[in-house]
Amino acid sequence: MIPGELRLRLPDWVGDSVAGGPGAAATQEDRVRFVLGLATTSITHGTGGPFAAAVFERDSGRLVSVGLNLVVPANCSAAHAEVVALSLAQQAVGSFDLSSPGLAPMQLVASSEMCAMCLGAVAWSGVVEVASAATTEDVETIVGFDEGPRPVGAADELRRRGIEAHLGVLRDEGRAVLSAYAASGGPVYNPLRREAP
Amino acid sequence: MIPGELRLRLPDWVGDSVAGGPGAAATQEDRVRFVLGLATTSITHGTGGPFAAAVFERDSGRLVSVGLNLVVPANCSAAHAEVVALSLAQQAVGSFDLSSPGLAPMQLVASSEMCAMCLGAVAWSGVVEVASAATTEDVETIVGFDEGPRPVGAADELRRRGIEAHLGVLRDEGRAVLSAYAASGGPVYNPLRREAP
Numbered sequence: 001m002i003p004g005e006l007r008l009r010l011p012d013w014v015g016d017s018v019a020g021g022p023g024a025a026a027t028q029e030d031r032v033r034f035v036l037g038l039a040t041t042s043i044t045h046g047t048g049g050p051f052a053a054a055v056f057e058r059d060s061g062r063l064v065s066v067g068l069n070l071v072v073p074a075n076c077s078a079a080h081a082e083v084v085a086l087s088l089a090q091q092a093v094g095s096f097d098l099s100s101p102g103l104a105p106m107q108l109v110a111s112s113e114m115c116a117m118c119l120g121a122v123a124w125s126g127v128v129e130v131a132s133a134a135t136t137e138d139v140e141t142i143v144g145f146d147e148g149p150r151p152v153g154a155a156d157e158l159r160r161r162g163i164e165a166h167l168g169v170l171r172d173e174g175r176a177v178l179s180a181y182a183a184s185g186g187p188v189y190n191p192l193r194r195e196a197p
Numbered sequence: 198m199i200p201g202e203l204r205l206r207l208p209d210w211v212g213d214s215v216a217g218g219p220g221a222a223a224t225q226e227d228r229v230r231f232v233l234g235l236a237t238t239s240i241t242h243g244t245g246g247p248f249a250a251a252v253f254e255r256d257s258g259r260l261v262s263v264g265l266n267l268v269v270p271a272n273c274s275a276a277h278a279e280v281v282a283l284s285l286a287q288q289a290v291g292s293f294d295l296s297s298p299g300l301a302p303m304q305l306v307a308s309s310e311m312c313a314m315c316l317g318a319v320a321w322s323g324v325v326e327v328a329s330a331a332t333t334e335d336v337e338t339i340v341g342f343d344e345g346p347r348p349v350g351a352a353d354e355l356r357r358r359g360i361e362a363h364l365g366v367l368r369d370e371g372r373a374v375l376s377a378y379a380a381s382g383g384p385v386y387n388p389l390r391r392e393a394p
Binding site for chain 2: 002003004005006007008009010014015018063064065066071072074075076077078079083084086087088090091092094095096097115116117118119120121123124125126148189
């Protein structure tokens with residue numbers, strides 16, 4: 001028999017964490033800090049690496065969804081925090097398109113710069129803005145994850161689609177979260193091992 | 198409350214279709230034809246567009262998983278057939294890495310050329326080979342879907358990671374499936390509307 005269903009579930013602590021969270025986070029920095037807080041709590045709980053993301057209404061700052069990296073716990077290599085946050089935001093609004101008529105413009109905020117897959121997912125999602133803290137280089141040098149193919153001209157592509165990108169917001173705080181993860185000895189899946197010479 | 202779970206479920210007809218399917222498909226063409234058959238059945242059942250995919254063991258041709266595009270039924274823009282097939286294959290083997298020790302080398306076969314998100318997902322998945330039928334141009338010209346940012350140098354990137362790519366296998370048969378979908382009047386989500394001038 002082949003499997004017929006995939007379930008991605010956030011760990012139980014997220015509910016409590018979000019209940020005590022921002023509700024509405026006014027500034028870009030507030031939102032990034034909230035996401036970095038989620039990543040830190042995930043490290044403490046050992047629930048899947050130093051990556052977190054969230055979708056906010058761009059103007060009000062209302063929290064729509066939260067995502068964590070569920071690759072290891074869910075056995076799903078596509079379950080990056082960004083993909084989880086976008087997919088759960090779409091569940092929240094009941095549409096595959098976060099730009100559907102009647103919805104407020106949405107923003108995706110991530111603890112680290114997005115990989116090629118997540119940038120592709122952003123293009124399909126309907127968000128109008130993305131922001132991230134640590135850079136790809138930070139992730140590779142501090143933790144040793146393989147961040148994958150570098151999307152050439154990705155920022156330009158997003159801009160062409162009307163999606164604004166802010167990289168390196170509170171980068172130092174983002175780097176600190178990665179350093180804490182490296183110090184915790186948490187697993188590094190997909191390390192830089194597939195790069196043929 | 199924010200949502201805490203995402204469920205992606207294949208339609209019920211897939212079980213029957215696969216039970217009558219190849220079991221093991223020896224040749225590349227057999228595998229592509231099986232996937233195009235799934236896409237055709239999906240059009241007939243109105244369960245989500247002309248896109249299908251499957252993961253096979255590369256050498257034996259044993260079927261590991263099947264994926265359909267679930268974007269509309271699951272309200273999830275990331276649920277392209279390829280992402281669904283890869284994620285379900287990982288559920289089947291109980292690992293986020295289809296190159297885990299002890300597993301046979303795996304191949305992803307898709308009805309159409311992969312978008313940037315799916316190519317990124319391939320890089321993370323552990324498959325060692327990909328194949329597809331219709332091209333990106335076919336999808337855009339015959340049906341009118343926006344296929345998104347063109348991943349520059351994607352084939353080279355996959356090759357650098359030891360992933361072999363075969364595009365345009367049975368392309369004419371792939372085009373015929375797209376034409377059947379266009380003729381059926383099925384929905385075209387994400388049409389070419391976001392391309393700013």
